[in-house]
């Protein structure tokens with residue numbers, strides 16, 4: 001049988017396995033295997049040339065067992081309903097792993113934002129948020145950035161919702177610009193959280209981060225900031241890539257200079273002093289740490305055996321298939337699973353929401369120190385489960401998460 005690359009089938013498999021390991025009765029799987037609510041919307045947008053183009057958008061609320069749905073919105077040409085459903089389920093487990101009071105949600109629009117003017121992007125963003133607004137709100141479901149969305153898009157979302165309500169509603173969205181109620185530290189939070197988990201993982205396997213070699217797939221919010229933070233810890237960033245190509249230099253590269261090169265050339269490829277490297281080659285480099293920070297299904301049964309990194313830190317959601325997981329576990333590679341590794345983003349989103357509700361704002365130091373406490377605690381809980389139950393780190397993370405969600409479901413009387 002060939003492995004499935006359908007992310008929703010993958011997450012169902014992951015839920016089924018964890019429920020089994022926890023010895024939960026079938027009803028828990030029955031409740032968790034489907035999102036609670038899915039909204040599909042069509043968004044007609046007036047394009048700059050005067051024509052109307054209709055885009056399809058989704059919002060999936062996987063679970064509200066522990067709190068309101070929470071999760072980003074992706075603008076990408078490959079967005080599908082099944083992808084959004086899977087991403088919303090991963091949010092449920094991510095929030096439970098780090099113990100923040102949310103369920104899971106996710107949204108997406110099938111579009112190529114790189115082909116849209118700023119005006120078209122604004123009209124699309126506002127149209128989408130207007131269309132999903134009946135199921136959104138600070139107590140219902142709180143969107144945030146994901147692939148190809150950013151603080152500007154969050155500002156339009158928040159403004160559109162505030163217009164509908166007739167009053168300023170900053171708590172409806174996180175990842176906003178700081179002047180509009182965004183939190184200090186949110187922009188860096190996904191990468192910072194991932195780097196805290198990498199530091200903990202390195203400690204467990206006796207890897208010195210000074211001079212440790214790193215390859216990073218994807219050079220956007222998560223990837224480029226992870227590169228910068230790891231470089232600050234003394235790591236050598238030997239390879240990076242984006243959707244247009246890659247750059248490799250075994251001596252190491254300066255992440256800020258690479259980012260500047262990307263700003264000027266729209267890609268990391270061609271960074272001075274580097275050699276071009278393909279996406280496949282980057283994943284199989286002989287490095288200490290591999291950070292997938294782009295899209296799903298990049299480590300599969302086809303390439304897992306060739307992966308040489310000691311630690312895989314999943315800044316991206318869903319980069320590894322279940323079949324690849326088994327291969328990596330047998331090879332002794334320590335995988336920091338997505339629902340733990342990239343949970344720093346939603347954790348600081350939670351801080352942003354709390355600050356919006358209180359109308360009281362924290363310093364960046366306070367945000368980062370609270371983030372560190374949560375990430376280190378969650379890493380320890382997952383690592384201990386991995387050792388005590390003799391399961392891989394992903395199964396351990398699901399077990400920690402589903403135990404908490406199952407308790408909430410039981411106490412609410414939903415199972």
Ligand SMILES: NC(=O)C1=CN([C@@H]2O[C@H](COP(=O)(O)OP(=O)(O)OC[C@H]3O[C@@H](n4cnc5c(N)ncnc54)[C@H](OP(=O)(O)O)[C@@H]3O)[C@@H](O)[C@H]2O)C=CC1
Nearest residue numbers: 147148190218219220221222242243293294316317342345
């Ligand atoms: N932003 C957040 O807060 C969080 C993000 N994540 C996850 O992190 C991952 C990255 O998100 P984020 O950094 O926010 O997104 P961005 O849009 O900021 O960056 C995405 C990056 O991925 C690159 N990319 C796209 N396709 C490929 C490819 N085939 N090969 C290599 N690189 C590719 C893009 O290239 P290019 O620049 O050329 O377009 C871009 O550099 C996603 O899985 C997301 O779900 C997880 C938790 C929170």
Ligand SMILES: O=C(O)CCC(=O)C(=O)O
Nearest residue numbers: 071072144146345346349
């Ligand atoms: O910040 C958030 O609410 C969610 C970010 C996100 O989409 C994710 O963690 O995958």
